[in-house]
Amino acid sequence: MTKSEVDQLEDGYRWRKYGQKAVKNSPYPRSYYRCTSQKCTVKKRVERSFQDPTVVITTYEGQHTHQSPATLRGNTGLLGHSMMAPPPRLSTMRGFNAAELLMQVPITATTTTTTTTNNVNQGFQGYMNLGQTSLHEHQQLHFPDYGLLQDIVPSFLPNHP
């Protein structure tokens, strides 16, 4: 779930829209995207929350078999640097292990992001690729939307103290 005005979120990959449908129980249409990379079969669905129109729900299906174009581009601009950052507070997600997420929900993972971060899948992959150095960077990054994140999906994070 992502708080965003726009449907098309920049997550570092290039997507081609292949369909749009009006869905039941929601006044907003759902959009279907495929990764533009030939080998990559990752799909995502994007729909707007019925309760909060400023929230878009992005459902990823599959895993990218390639690096993000933003990563390959290697720029330090909007896409390069920030998009390579690991997901917010991954290590502190109470009882929520990203690796576990990948293992248990390999096919479809509805993930929680802000506009400055990736979904957990991609973020975790980037996290793995970048290794130790990114952890350092990770700790220095600040995510002002994190509190907001909790507001959006408090039930998503298990084991509230």
Place this chain on the structure above:
DNA sequence: CGAGTTTGACCAGCGC
């Protein structure tokens, strides 16, 4: 001209 979007048609799965 190529890549991406739009949109109606088509298809499969499911409940009745």
Place this chain on the structure above:
DNA sequence: GCGCTGGTCAAACTCG
């Protein structure tokens, strides 16, 4: 079998 719904296809279109 029929209707509904979600997902996909593909032709037409737009844009850089």
